[in-house]
Amino acid sequence: MQLFLLQFxxxxxxxxxxxxxxxxxxxxxxxxNILNLAHGAFFTMGAYFGLIIAKATGSFWAALLVGPxxxxxxxxxxxxxxxxPLAERGRSTHLDLALLTFGLLFATxxxxxxxxxxxxxxxxxxDLLKGRxxxxxxxxxxxRIFIIAAGISVAAALSLVIDRTxxxxxxxxxxxNREMVTALGININVLFALVxxxxxxxxxxxxxxxxxxxxxxxxxxxxxVVTTFVVVVVGGLGNLKGSFYASLIVGMTDTFAQAxxxxxxxxxxxxxxxxxxxxxxxxxxGAVGRLA
Amino acid sequence: xxxxxxxxxxxxxxxxxxxxxxVGVPSYAQDKGPIKIGLILTYKGVYAPVSEGFDRGxxxxxxxxxxxxxxxxxxxxxADDELTPSxxxxxxxxxxxxxxxxxxxxxxxxxxxxxxxxxxxxxxxxVIFGFAFADEITGKFCSPYIxxxxxxxxxxxxxSGKYWASKxxxxxxxxxxxxxxxxxxxxxxxxxxxxxxxxxxxxxxxxFQKTKDWGAALTQAGNSGAQIIYAFYAGSExxxxxxxxxxxxxxxxxxxxxxxxxYDEALWPAxxxxxxxxxxxxxxxxxxxxxxxxxxxxxxxERFKEDPDVNAALGYDNGKAIMLTLEKLGGEIPEDRxxxxxxxxxxxxxxxxGKIRFNAQNSALLEKVYLVEIVKDADGKPRRKFVDEFAxxxxxxGCAKSF
Numbered sequence: 001m002q003l004f005l006l007q008f009x010x011x012x013x014x015x016x017x018x019x020x021x022x023x024x025x026x027x028x029x030x031x032x033n034i035l036n037l038a039h040g041a042f043f044t045m046g047a048y049f050g051l052i053i054a055k056a057t058g059s060f061w062a063a064l065l066v067g068p069x070x071x072x073x074x075x076x077x078x079x080x081x082x083x084x085p086l087a088e089r090g091r092s093t094h095l096d097l098a099l100l101t102f103g104l105l106f107a108t109x110x111x112x113x114x115x116x117x118x119x120x121x122x123x124x125x126x127d128l129l130k131g132r133x134x135x136x137x138x139x140x141x142x143x144r145i146f147i148i149a150a151g152i153s154v155a156a157a158l159s160l161v162i163d164r165t166x167x168x169x170x171x172x173x174x175x176x177n178r179e180m181v182t183a184l185g186i187n188i189n190v191l192f193a194l195v196x197x198x199x200x201x202x203x204x205x206x207x208x209x210x211x212x213x214x215x216x217x218x219x220x221x222x223x224x225v226v227t228t229f230v231v232v233v234v235g236g237l238g239n240l241k242g243s244f245y246a247s248l249i250v251g252m253t254d255t256f257a258q259a260x261x262x263x264x265x266x267x268x269x270x271x272x273x274x275x276x277x278x279x280x281x282x283x284x285x286g287a288v289g290r291l292a
Numbered sequence: 293x294x295x296x297x298x299x300x301x302x303x304x305x306x307x308x309x310x311x312x313x314x315v316g317v318p319s320y321a322q323d324k325g326p327i328k329i330g331l332i333l334t335y336k337g338v339y340a341p342v343s344e345g346f347d348r349g350x351x352x353x354x355x356x357x358x359x360x361x362x363x364x365x366x367x368x369x370x371a372d373d374e375l376t377p378s379x380x381x382x383x384x385x386x387x388x389x390x391x392x393x394x395x396x397x398x399x400x401x402x403x404x405x406x407x408x409x410x411x412x413x414x415x416x417x418x419v420i421f422g423f424a425f426a427d428e429i430t431g432k433f434c435s436p437y438i439x440x441x442x443x444x445x446x447x448x449x450x451x452s453g454k455y456w457a458s459k460x461x462x463x464x465x466x467x468x469x470x471x472x473x474x475x476x477x478x479x480x481x482x483x484x485x486x487x488x489x490x491x492x493x494x495x496x497x498x499x500f501q502k503t504k505d506w507g508a509a510l511t512q513a514g515n516s517g518a519q520i521i522y523a524f525y526a527g528s529e530x531x532x533x534x535x536x537x538x539x540x541x542x543x544x545x546x547x548x549x550x551x552x553x554x555y556d557e558a559l560w561p562a563x564x565x566x567x568x569x570x571x572x573x574x575x576x577x578x579x580x581x582x583x584x585x586x587x588x589x590x591x592x593x594e595r596f597k598e599d600p601d602v603n604a605a606l607g608y609d610n611g612k613a614i615m616l617t618l619e620k621l622g623g624e625i626p627e628d629r630x631x632x633x634x635x636x637x638x639x640x641x642x643x644x645x646g647k648i649r650f651n652a653q654n655s656a657l658l659e660k661v662y663l664v665e666i667v668k669d670a671d672g673k674p675r676r677k678f679v680d681e682f683a684x685x686x687x688x689x690g691c692a693k694s695f
Contacts, residue, residue, distance in 0.1 A: 010507035118340035215531035258508035
């Protein structure tokens, strides 16, 4: 039972990390219909910028706050200066954008390797979250509890903002009827660029959160792209709540496979992806009428 | 017509060049020129730090001879194999046919090495592997044109298994990436450990370069009741395993013992204080007390302003073996280039890691394997401290040829 509880927490922790990674991607896809393969690049950027801040200030919390700002700016600029003008010229099919952002992903990894070499870095766990917490007869690393809390908080905050605030309403309106929103005097291009920046900032945030558990290296963003896409597809393209549940499915599948059926670990998540693509291509939680 | 004639001459010339390169260039043709060595490494990506260390160590060995043998300069021509066999093959052909190198050295990945070993054998081009630890390289794929200056997985890990079993460790969990190198290193450990009376109670194989979260595996290991985890990981995976192992509070309860790559100094900045107190086996460390090691470490520090890592020591061993061989050959590349390899096989020399000699399949043996502990020195920096040593094991048999 204790073992099961430990593995359940492991699964939850991984799920939340995956959610933090995938939610920005879902947000961008859902609102702008852009297949952003450069998401991993923003993950890398956030981690490295967080590392610089952590080194300069010695504080993890400063890194967590400031680290996502660089990917935010980079995401904003990418959408406003590159993707938007492309869309206006009619070059915005999924393939065009996928190729462009895919190239950007590798270019970022190459640039980071050029600047920082291929060494490994890490941000130290903050003192507050060092050690382990005893609960229900087991001990669990405090930092992993923090990851779980961070994931749930981001999910709650996002769903509040999108469902209950004026910004959220404007966003939803922008997706449904772009011309009408523009006619009402809202600069949709700036709004979309802000959302793109915000989605990228979430990836950067995930980069800083992951840094104390994993490590920071130039090609760190390339490996995560596949996992995040599985989440986005299983959850339903652009479905925020769906991506939360999908993260849970992916994280739990991965953890329990690793613990109890190690041979199936590599296979399990992809089998799920294929099954979803065949049976419910709109995603397990996809809303009707929102096909990609 | 003139055009097509020119073209066909060029083709013939090209074919002749390829033929000459594969058959073996007669030595008189290059008496005056430099000796050309093709150095294939993985200069980008995961193994870039490993390759850079090796390259530097090799440079130290060549510099020791003033960069020449019998007044012929040594010229190194570098190529990046991207850790991909097909790219390695391309680079091999380019070095042999275009650059006309006399032989090839380096090669990090055993996957690339296996691809090249067949080419070397067919093309009669000597290759002196500087890493490529897979047992098969000088076993199943052995050839009179292949030597290995490093060591085999079995040579490094088999006696480590016996050693830990003799030190009162009865149960262990082995943990490593699910690919050939992981299986050959940990397989050798397991054979030695179980022959020594220990028992591997759990084997954890994680998907190579796909795993980021080791929570589930470590939880299972923590629950297994074993005395140690014996791991083989490198690069980012090593960082994640060591960190997460400590996060789960297993550092004292279930120590993570590994080799020089799990606790590679390239990872120390990322690991911080977590490395202190860790024990691992290695073939070389900067404070190793012997003449050859002192000389090498001093030269390395002077040139690169830092301590050599184990990869640099392997590069130095490789360079030293090459220079001693060339010296013995009087700077002449023999017509049958297998003679380069057989000359190397007959060498015995003092290297930083101990005495190096080769077995009948041209694979260098380890005289000693060292057990070290990472401690803090007076300045608070991590440093390796000698704990114990044991002899390296022989290679697995498996070579069907005789030469």
